[in-house]
Amino acid sequence: MRKTMRIMRLTLTLALAAAIVGVIWQRLGPRLEDLPDSAVKPKPLDPAFIRLTPRETATLPLATRFDMPLGTEHGAFTYNARAFRIERHLGDDLNGIGGENSDLGDPVYAAGAGRVVYAGNPGSGWGKMILIAHRLPEGDELGPVVQTMYAHLESMKVRTGQTVQRGDPIGTVGTADGAYLAHLHFEVRVGPYVNPGQGYADTALNRKSPETFIRTQNGAGPSVLNPAPQKD
Template identity: 45%
Template sequence: MKKLFIILCLCFLGCQETTKRQSISESIYKKTNATQNAFVFFDSLFVKNPKYLAKGFDFPVGKPNAKGYYNAQKFTVNNHLGDDWNGTGGGNTDLGDPVYAIGNGYVAFADDVGGGWGNVIRIIHQYNGTYYESLYAHCEKISVKKGSFVTKGMQIGTIGNADGAYYAHLHLEIRDNIFMKLGGGYSENTEGFLNPTTFIKSNR
């Protein structure tokens, strides 16, 4: 009787483990499948609209080389996940200045998310067969709509201060994982994020 009980317990635990593995496998499959479908969507977009493939990148302010601006908080400083671009005049002297698309691409998001982010624009770029995302935050105004295409140097908005939360500046992120959530702008984990200045300088 005791042996039978042990056998039944082992069978039960084995079934639980199998169910757990199946659940994990199904979850991974669904996530992978969703990502693959998203890539298919972007692949199709750029195949149909090849003139919007990225051909290099410029800075998002003072185009093309950020003339009149400085990087006030660089990538990874204080766990910062992007670059903060300020006008050399300081304070709010750059409030309302133009923000430009760093490269050709597709506007995946353009809206006010509130809080410390304010108006945010997210652009998907296909460059040399690889996808990247550029993210522009704290914009005062947005000049593009979700679902539209942009070209390098095209004005997409203006520099803002997130409704007075900070002095005016542009927060720029560049990601090589285009499926991440908005996030918080700061983290010790930089996986999926690239140094914006280094990326732009290396891909002119």
Template identity: 40%
Template sequence: MNKFLLLVLILFFCKNEKKIFSFLTVNEKYTKEIDVIQDKSQKYNSLFKKNPDFIATSFDYPVGKPNAKGYYDAQKFKENNHLGNDWNGLGGGNTDHGDSIYAIANGYVSFAKDIEGGWGKVIRIIHKYKRKYYESIYAHCNSIGVKEADFVKKGALIATIGNANGMYLAHLHLEIRDNIYMDIGRGYAKNTSGYLDPSKFINKN
């Protein structure tokens, strides 16, 4: 190789080493994320193919089933950048502490655990509906009545309303997502991509 060309290549690499490394790192991370999505997609396709009775056919409200009787939405979707609905009993305060929480549709429990902090006890359920996947998230629970890898039917008792281990007045934070591959998030964000208005979605479906 021409010595001058070799020198130019060495200088270029030295000057752009950080950029090249950054590109490779980002590309590797992106590739891993794609692999995870493909693995999860194949997993859910297989699960629902083997368990077709748990494919969702419609949706109900998670409290006061089927239509949230006795409850109100204290903080609506997009209000103060809120990514879900906050369901409270009509009595206010902690009067709904320990009330029943129901699965909004048939589905598969992908997560059921106390993650502490502002989320408390959380349940995540994957729903296959009209050939698409959706996720419902139930947060701040007082108790959890299902475990990861359970299948549930619409209206099944899955948890009770809590206060995230005393962080708030008792209520249920409900999210519905049409991107099932996101992490838990923060519950608030200006960017609502991947999130649906829970009440509108339930009323429509």
């Protein structure tokens, strides 16, 4: 009986102490609205640490052909304003033949069958960006997976995880939220790592020439893109 009474008194004492601590914390502790955003909001996963798993790679749609993402399938009505590796450039800057902002809002198409692995605005001057992963036929020299990247978009018509087919409209040409004249920054990347990355580098990193890649993947002639219009 005495032991039971001691246990009851101890339980009541602990409960009272917990209540007192709660009142003190409520009065003196930091309020949620007083904390910085970094303390109360989870940070988004850094895309630099996203890697497609072997299972995800194996279940990607098979891409047996690639076309140009702007203009016609062979890039008619477009020109390459800044080609791959010109001034350390890691992609092709595709423009409508009218130049300047004449192509603002023009449709952008998926270059090949694949799955959207990123659709968002990563900042750093990219504007809206879409990354699509494609599974290549077995034995392709580039490996099992490549990614195509479409940046500076005005709008996006797809979401992460969505499957697309070659030629599906995925967005529209934009200006990276007013940072540039309207154009499509288009890249081809080799490997499973999903990372917005940078648009310029001293080496090519894991990028391939988009023009060369498209030419070898769809049987186009020696010049896929129209030359830039000549000024008078």
